[in-house]
Amino acid sequence: MEGISKQFADFYANKDISFDVRAGEVHTLLGENGAGKSTLMNILFGLYQPTAGRIFYKGEEVKIDSPAHAVRLGIGMVHQHFMLIEAMSAFENIILGDKKQRGLFIDRAARRKEIEALSALYRLEVDLDAQITDMSVGTQQRVEILKALYRGAEVLVLDEPTAVLTDQEAEGLFDVVRRLTDEGKSIIFISHKMREVLKISDRITVLRAGEVVRTVARGEEQAEGLARLMIGRELARSDYPHAKNVGDAVISLESVSYNKESKHAGVRGISLAVRRGEIVGIAGVDGNGQSQLAQIMTGVLAPDEGQVALMGKPVGKFTVKTFLGERVAHVPEDRTHMGLFGGMNVRENILIKQAQAESFSAARGLFLKKDAMRRYTDEMREKYDIRCDSLDQEIRNLSGGNQQKVILARELEDKPDLLVAVHPTRGLDIGATRFVHDAMIEARENGGGILLISSDLDEILEMSDRILVLFEGEVMGEFDGVNPPIDEISLALAGNRKEVAV
Ligand SMILES: Nc1ncnc2c1ncn2[C@@H]1O[C@H](COP(=O)(O)OP(=O)(O)O)[C@@H](O)[C@H]1O
Ligand SMILES: [Mg+2]
Numbered sequence: 001m002e003g004i005s006k007q008f009a010d011f012y013a014n015k016d017i018s019f020d021v022r023a024g025e026v027h028t029l030l031g032e033n034g035a036g037k038s039t040l041m042n043i044l045f046g047l048y049q050p051t052a053g054r055i056f057y058k059g060e061e062v063k064i065d066s067p068a069h070a071v072r073l074g075i076g077m078v079h080q081h082f083m084l085i086e087a088m089s090a091f092e093n094i095i096l097g098d099k100k101q102r103g104l105f106i107d108r109a110a111r112r113k114e115i116e117a118l119s120a121l122y123r124l125e126v127d128l129d130a131q132i133t134d135m136s137v138g139t140q141q142r143v144e145i146l147k148a149l150y151r152g153a154e155v156l157v158l159d160e161p162t163a164v165l166t167d168q169e170a171e172g173l174f175d176v177v178r179r180l181t182d183e184g185k186s187i188i189f190i191s192h193k194m195r196e197v198l199k200i201s202d203r204i205t206v207l208r209a210g211e212v213v214r215t216v217a218r219g220e221e222q223a224e225g226l227a228r229l230m231i232g233r234e235l236a237r238s239d240y241p242h243a244k245n246v247g248d249a250v251i252s253l254e255s256v257s258y259n260k261e262s263k264h265a266g267v268r269g270i271s272l273a274v275r276r277g278e279i280v281g282i283a284g285v286d287g288n289g290q291s292q293l294a295q296i297m298t299g300v301l302a303p304d305e306g307q308v309a310l311m312g313k314p315v316g317k318f319t320v321k322t323f324l325g326e327r328v329a330h331v332p333e334d335r336t337h338m339g340l341f342g343g344m345n346v347r348e349n350i351l352i353k354q355a356q357a358e359s360f361s362a363a364r365g366l367f368l369k370k371d372a373m374r375r376y377t378d379e380m381r382e383k384y385d386i387r388c389d390s391l392d393q394e395i396r397n398l399s400g401g402n403q404q405k406v407i408l409a410r411e412l413e414d415k416p417d418l419l420v421a422v423h424p425t426r427g428l429d430i431g432a433t434r435f436v437h438d439a440m441i442e443a444r445e446n447g448g449g450i451l452l453i454s455s456d457l458d459e460i461l462e463m464s465d466r467i468l469v470l471f472e473g474e475v476m477g478e479f480d481g482v483n484p485p486i487d488e489i490s491l492a493l494a495g496n497r498k499e500v501a502v
Contacts, residue, residue: 004053006039013039015210017053021155026177026187028197030230031207032430037190038080040207041157044188045077046070076148077157082140084132090139091115091128094147118149122179138169145176156180157188162196167285167455174200192230194223195457199490206230223458223486240441242482243465247276248312250418250449251297251328256306258292263472267292270306270475272468274418274449279440281464281481282453285493289473290453291333294422297451298330299323311417324353329416331407331424333453335400339407342396346388347377349395349406354414380409385435401432408439415446422453437463457493461486471495 006014014036021027029037042048044055046064055062057073064070070077084093095111112128119126124142132140141161148156158177162170177187177200191197197204204221206213206229213229221229252273259266267289274280284290295301296308302318309315310326332338340349351373377391384405388398395403404424411419421440425433440463444450454460460467464481469492477498479489492498 001040001044002054002056004040004043004055005051006036006043006048007051012051012210014043014050017207017210017212019205019212019215021186021188022202023154023186024181024184025202026181026189026200028189028191028201028204029207030192030194030197030204030226032192032230034209035207035230036210037207038159039210041077041159041188041190044070045075045157071151071153074152074154075157076151076153076155078141078144078148078159078161080159080163082137082144084140084143086132089129089131090126090135090143090146093132093143094128094150096147098151115146115150118146121183122149122176124149124176136169137164138166138172141165141173142176153185155186155188157190159190160192161189162191162193166287168287170196193456193458194226195490197226198223223461227458240437240463243278243444245277245447246465247447249273249275249309250311251451252309253296253303254307254309256296256303256308258296258301258303258305260304260473264288265292267296267303267470267473270473272475274451276417276447276449277444278465279444279450279452279463279481281460281467282451282470283457283460283467283489283493284453284455284470286455288470290422290455290470292473293470294330294333294420294451294453297323297418297420298328327414327417329411329419329448331404331411331419331421333422333426335403335407336396340395340403343394345393346381346386346391346395346398346406347373350377350380350391350409353410380413384409384439399432401428401435404428404432404436408436412439412443416443416448419443419448419450420453421450423455424452425454425456425459457489461489469493469498 001017001019004014004017005012017040019040029040031037039048043050044064046066046069055064062073064073085096091112094115115128118124124146126139126142126146132143145156161173165173177189180187189200202218203215204226205215206226208230254271256270257268260268264287270293272280282290282293292301296303299318299320299322307314310323310328315322336342341352380386381391386405386409387402395406398406419440425436428436440450440452452460452463461484466481467479467484467489469476469489471493472495476492476496479485488498
């Protein structure tokens with residue numbers, strides 16, 4: 001693609017973009033939401049006509065005037081939102097619009113053989129007779145890929161394919177991608193997740209605000225450099241200072257195990273401490289014991305073995321109340337079910353923890369009390385930038401980012417000694433994410449100890465003073481948060497225990 005521009009009304013979604021893909025490579029388009037990635041690919045797939053610029057396919061200039069034309073050339077695309085017909089089976093979806101059809105009859109058995117062969121070759125496991133509605137998104141995605149391959153795709157565009165996948169499913173997709181490139185096919189991969197981009201790409205083209213910032217080859221830039229290219233220096237947010245005044249442990253775990261036979265819902269022999277004034281990051285692929293660890297550290301679960309101490313005192317009774325009493329705050333992994341009371345209004349959700357606080361329960365008459373509560377919640381709305389029509393509206397009607405801010409207001413305002421934050425920015429946009437991160441840094445500066453559990457390695461790298469990697473319920477290693485060794489951490493994430501010098 002050469003000098004491609006695309007104008008919508010008076011706005012340019014693509015500006016003079018040049019982009020090329022070689023046979024057998026994974027070329028990633030990296031950029032924030034709105035950078036113009038999908039637009040560029042929709043042009044390549046014949047869905048949009050460029051305002052300016054030229055496209056060459058195998059050396060020849062082409063005018064791709066429709067998706068059918070793109071498919072004829074050998075270009076396939078798996079869109080951000082799948083385009084399958086839900087009421088049909090995988091098989092029917094794949095052969096839909098099949099140009100190999102002659103006359104009225106389709107040789108279904110031959111088609112099926114062909115699709116099964118493709119499925120086996122690339123290990124795209126799909127039950128061809130299952131209805132799309134009954135499939136997981138991961139399977140639906142495999143159907144989309146099979147469909148593109150069946151139609152002869154040599155260049156395959158995957159538009160944010162991992163956005164809808166679990167980490168395990170994403171790994172499976174990467175294996176498929178590798179097999180495709182081994183067979184000489186080209187992949188255009190779209191993502192804004194740094195870790196996977198670094199892992200899978202031969203080249204990376206960074207787009208920002210519709211323009212190419214740079215194209216880099218594998219290994220030329222690390223996560224930080226790419227992030228900077230992607231968001232622009234002025235917005236770079238990966239430069240939080242590291243902890244300076246680290247104090248005593250607020251919580252410590254000594255050989256803690258829970259449900260230790262389970263690789264995915266238990267922990268085994270975990271020892272760790274979180275001290276005042278530091279953020280300890282727990283990295284790991286989802287489902288390696290993170291939930292259980294968080295629940296033990298907030299009193300929801302009692303460990304089967306090992307000791308837990310809060311503020312230096314062994315915990316006797318594992319109840320949420322005990323932990324609240326020791327000033328442990330919790331930003332839970334599932335904010336809608338665990339963190340908030342959906343049917344209650346915003347004010348009530350902010351106050352739930354404070355309900356027993358003296359300032360409100362002082363015998364000053366019901367009206368004064370109500371007044372104080374209103375003033376307090378108004379203040380919180382301001383301070384935590386909670387955007388809503390009214391604090392009297394039900395919390396369930398707020399956006400995810402604003403719900404999370406309500407939780408922060410409730411959990412952080414009285415400066416907890418320990419904050420256990422689990423996937424605190426999952427599903428949030430950049431602005432809300434930044435807000436949550438700022439709030440965590442502030443909690444640390446206020447002398448709290450923070451445990452950050454996240455499967456987003458970028459977040460862990462950006463925020464943590466120390467990093468522990470969890471795999472199948474065990475700690476694979478501990479790493480310094482200052483200049484963290486990303487390669488070693490990646491190995492640990494895959495279950496390789498860090499070599500410890502003796
Ligand atoms: N059909 C359209 N009409 C008007 N604006 C559009 C259209 N498609 C995309 N845009 C705008 O172009 C910009 C780039 O969008 P897009 O290519 O979808 O970005 P990305 O895929 O990188 O998130 C966005 O600001 C988007 O709102
Ligand atoms: Mg897009």
